Amino acid sequence: MKHFETLTQLHQENGWLAPRIPMFSIVEFEQSAALDEYITINAFVIRYKEESNGSHAMLAFHTPGESLLLGKPGSPLGCKLIFIHEEFIIGHVIGTYIHRLGLFETPDADKFLRLSSGDVETFCAFHNVIDFEYSNFLDEFSREILLGHVTAMLLYAYRFTNVRRDAETMHMPQ
Secondary structure (H helix, E strand, C coil): CEEECCHHHHHHHCCCCCCCECCEEEEEEEECCCCCCEEEECEEEEEEEECCCCCEEEEEEECCCCCEECCCCCCEEEEEEEEEEHHHHCCCCHHHHHHHHCHHHCCHHHCEEEEEHHHHHHHHHHHHHHHHHHHHCCCCCHHHHHHHHHHHHHHHHHHHHHHHHCCCCCCCCC
16 A cells, blocks of 8 residues: 655646645546555545446545555546645635534545435536536635635535435425
């Protein structure tokens, strides 16, 4: 198992372009090349994989230092990964939501959340804005815009999983 302290190390080791922001990166791949071993990294990881028919997608959250297998050589991944170094969130409201919502603390067996087609559209909209900001702009507003959209994504993921599960027992105000 390899451990990476920084996103730059992870990118260099795997032959990826250097991250545009040293503590935040987005990686998309159609299939993995040599990522068949477990890694750990000091970053939060959001992993998204849409099914080929577009009917649903899987979403997973991984904590810093958690053992993570990204894929087997040649296996179709078709996934998008967002890496957020734990120091990047210091002083931002996202840290409060990460702990309050508990999405990153789910047991391994429940890591992947199944999203419906409507949920996929919402998640893709957030991911597209995050990717656009990451790819096109780097200024004094970038950190807030990136983390703000990731925070909204986390809130929607929480809603998708918990509110639906509890919908029958919830009382909605009239």
